[in-house]
Amino acid sequence: MIARLFIKEFKATSFLGKKGYKKILNILSSIILLGLFIALEVLLYINIFDKVNVYTDFNDALFIILSFVFFIAGIFSLVPITYNAFFKNTKERIILGTSPASTFDIILAKGLNIFFKALIITFSTIFTISLAYGIKSEKDFVFFVLMFFNSLGISFLLETFAFILVIPFREIRKIISRYKIVSFIIMMIFLIALALLYGAVLNLFVNLIRNDDIGSLFTVDSVNVLKEISNYLWPIKNVVELAKVNEVNLNFVIFFSFVVFSYVAAIFLFNRYLNDYYEGKTEFKKAKKQHTFSVKLTSIEGALVRKEFNLALSNSDGVFSYISLIILEPFLVFSVISAVNLIFHTGNLNYISTLFPSIFLTVDVILIMLFIAIINTTSTVSLLKERNTLLVMKTIPVSYFKQLLIKISVPTILSFISFLVSILALVIFNEISIVDFLFLVLVGALVIVLLNLVSLYNDLKSKSKSSLLSMLISFVFPFAAVALGAVLSLLVEPYLESVVFYLSIIALEIIVILLFIIKVKERVTKLFMKYEGEAR
């Protein structure tokens, strides 16, 4: 039973959950992204190691701090994974709750699958940097062996902590989900905090590579504070000391105690909680509300617009949902653009920006367009979201063209507002000039319209979310447009460079939009009539 449950869970993971070429593509892209992450992580760590090596005894403390950060991040990544494994599928409660499998078997089967993910997290982070640290610090072979086994232990700890924390996580989630506005506000705060954290990490990193600022990060005081902090980062501190064969008995006892106690606590608490869940004890007893239905008379167009807003704001992808990304966009765009601008005034790249003054403008525009494109791809499923209302759409007395126009206009407006806030922040904080801002408003607006047109056309035509056309417009078009602008700007006098750069992008966008409008308008009724939604 355990084995069967495990295999079922394992097959349902995102790695293997798809079929055919998508499965291969999915696995490949995951491996590439993970490989890229590990390569980047190691490269960064080695660079940081070399840079801070001059600070007395600081690398030991830094390794512990980084490992601890990964440890905490690992726990918080596993909590939603654990939640999804046990509680997301409400139907499963009925099936498993009544099945002969004990909750312990279920925990074990699903737990094995979660442990597999914990291993990926630990070995791609803590173990990877421990290898880099060990090699750079010329540690003995025993360090690497011990870190390998310790990483297994850390993975186990991650899981047990996740099991414990998923209980409050679900309870809080339950409470919050009852209050839509509170839920939305909390999500916004969470997202903004996440974006600010990203900005802070990026800023820290960029400062780190700028030698003139490195001192402000690692002063005598801050190094001492960090060293002091590292002494209290249990159990990671003990894991590292154990691998370094320092005070072996003490550190082993501490680490082992962590493992045992967290395991006992996790099994005891979670087993009990899961039992209650399967028995339906943890569900809210919904108060019987007297529902009164009031019918407001409104125009069909108004109702359609409201429907589109509801669709756009419906949240099923967590952080990666459309509305989340719309909120995140200004923060992320600002963090990334200001960091890139700073980077281009730093070290080796400073020379390149002297050689090609417009290089960072080019990179800025590409990044902004890519952000718009990626965020917009998350809204393109709005037609797919229609599901049951598709029939209504086809029968209400509003022209299909008008309906689709409304469908496009809502995400377009939302995307544009977010984009406008992003570039307003950039111009206010002097990251781009007023002229750049004015041009970018137009460039961004047009690209948003274009992307929505393309995704609509794509929805109607191919029923496939990731068709080639959509990919081309979302990812290749920004590069092509900016490349065209950059090449044409090289042909004119320096003072005209940026004007020609933007105008050529705008011209290209207008041409492509016109082509689509003509094409969509011609065929919209036919395509829409043929459209039957997509099986999900």
Next chain:
Amino acid sequence: MKKKAFLFLLLLPFIIAIFAFVTASYVIRGVEVNITGITLEHVGNVPFLLKDGKQLLKASPIYDSNYPLSEGNDLVWTSSDPSVAEIQKEGDEYYLVPKKEGKVVVTCSNSKGTAVASFSAVIVGDGGAIVVNPIIPFSQSKITEIDYVGLFDTKEAYDAHSETLKNYDASLELDIEIVGTSSSLDGFTIETSSNIEFDRQTKTISFLDEGEAYIDFINPFSESGSAHLEFTLVNAINAYDYDDLISLTNKASKPYKIVLRSNLESFVNTYNFDQDGKISGLKSKNTSFFGRLDENEEVMSYLDDLYVFETTYNHDFLNKWNIEIDKGLHEGEEKTNIYRYAGLRIQDDFYGNGFTVNLHDLTYPSGTQSVTIDGETYLVPYLTKDDLYRGPLPFVTLGNPNYSMTGVLPMFTLYGQDNSGVYIDHDNVTLNDVHFKNCDFGNNLSNLEYVGSTIDINADNVTIKNSIIENGRNVIRSYSSKNLTIENSLLQNAMEFLFRSGSNEYNHVNYDENAIYNGANGRKYSSDKKSYLAPISGKYSEKTYKADSLLTFATISNTQAGEFLGIVGPDYTKEEYITFKNDLVNNLTNTDGFIDQDGNKVYAGTSKIIHTNFYNSGISAVSLDTLPQGSFLETNITSVFKMLLGIYMSDAYPENMALTSFPTRVEIGEGVNFYDWKNTNQLTYESLLGQDITTLIVSHGGLGSDFNVEITEDDYLPLKKLLLDNHSSEIVKENKVNLPFYIEGGGFNDSDLVLNQELSEVLTSEIEIDPFTYSLDLEAIHSDNFNSDPLAKYETMKVAMLRASFNVIGFNNYKMYGLKASEGTWFNETPSLDYLRNYGA
């Protein structure tokens, strides 16, 4: 897929940033750490009763506890007359053992004698004694024995006084203690000099006229129980604290003579702190803070108090940059600064009274980081955005001159004038018995990079005597100052030089004269100088013997750079390059006005140094400076070099700036000692020239991202290499060298060094270094696939860049004098303050 794309987008800035990595490097010029001062528990005249027997002596050394002290810093005590009171050592403690009635001077110093403090012990017998001290104590660390007191306390009183109206508003309040007897003050007979009056009620001395003054309190029962206090009244204003000093210097509309009456120390040296780091009191009664504190006990900005002046050094290039900014060139860049800061602008005589003025909180970078180099830990300061002192102004930069704010280095930077702790621009100023230091800097002279010169002089007839001047990038910088005298002083701790002599006056290239130069087979050519110095306009292959042609092929000779640049040229010989060097120097040099009508050399500055100790320089004790004279500064040749730089530095080219500096004269009189032996591995000339050749090579070279580019001073100013390669046997003793004199090259240097006979005997003969000729012999490794061979390209670029650096600095030889290793004079010795205290005794 979209999630992954999104994650990738968020990772992208990190990936881009990796390509911008730059490496950190620190230069350590280690020095021995000594205590910087001693605070005694006993101050002034202190009574000791005979009947009480021995008394414990207490002293606190002043030093930065972050650095371990070198040997010879244990405190030792001495008595001036052991028959009256002797010093007894028990374990680590010292005791004063009174023997008989009388008075002795008790002195505490570190055993190597670099820090001294003393007080007077009055031994009181049965007859009792009177002990008299000023309420504001005199210094315990004077070089001379005279205590000066100003007749005035305010500028208003000083301004109002005249021969007839002597409204002296200063006075001297006394602390009078009668011990060992029941007598009152009335029982003592009081005698004073005629220029003072004493009021028994207020116990205050008022002043009637300048001159030596004394007051005697005569004990009718015991001669030794009497008290004698003497001081010298001068027509000057007393400065008791920072506000007084700023008011009398930087904020003074006219020169004022100043008498310093207190130490002005750094924040940490001024206050005691409680466990929470809050100020709990002053460390010493006669010490106050050089600066102001806000309500949170934070040091306030000095900006409004500083003396700010337009640099007196040539700043044509900086002006040019600023004009170009006004014209809209250098998009995104800002105008550059042409002003310098001085902590104190001293405009008239300054009586230091042995007190210390420490400008640490003004000049020292406010960031500190701990670094470990070769197993040794150093605290290295770094600039933060609010720091005012950020190193010398550039004279010329090949690249953006605003590097001190942006952190982005130009490819080459030639330095101009630095900020200073003390600036003297009025003639006839005397500094007497003062201890000026720009900062406390730990154990590494490199920490002095940004703190400025300790004293910068641009005035005639200035005298510095009986003083300790220390801790600056350069300690005393004297430019265009005639008749400077440095006497009986200690100059110590400079990252570069302890004394720099130079000139603000110069000549431009004389284009009225024709250029004379050698051609093939000794044939002399003469042509218009503009044409001689002009960039090549025709074919590179033409053998013209003009400057750019020879410079171009000298730069790329013995390398495959010509292949890389697509230049094929005439085969000049090495001898022709050497002859050319002399021709170019002659044609750039303009000595008009160097000789007066009587046939005497005209010096822009003269100085005489007598009975003075030099201790711890980064390079040499004394430098005779000149101005750079590179061909690139004049007409932007070598033109190939300009082509390379073109994309790097837009339009900001120096023009008409190969200047010939007027000479100066430095005379070293009797009794000058050079305690300046330094490890050869810590000797470096790299700070004399700023550069970022690494970026140029990385950016231009196409060497591949994993190719390690490492540039050392041997690749652009190989003075150390040539010095040690060719002269080690003469000057190196146990891996140490002592090079008292450096006569700067690059530009034409006609300055004169006059040495006394005694010193001449322990010095080597003049060491002349010719880096240009040395560079001609360098060869880059040959590769059949040059364009795809990173090592060959790298070697070639290094050789070419070394030769190109002469285009900027100039081609004249460098001269030095070292102490003979065989004599080993002052080897492993440190200067004692007793040498100064006993001067003239």
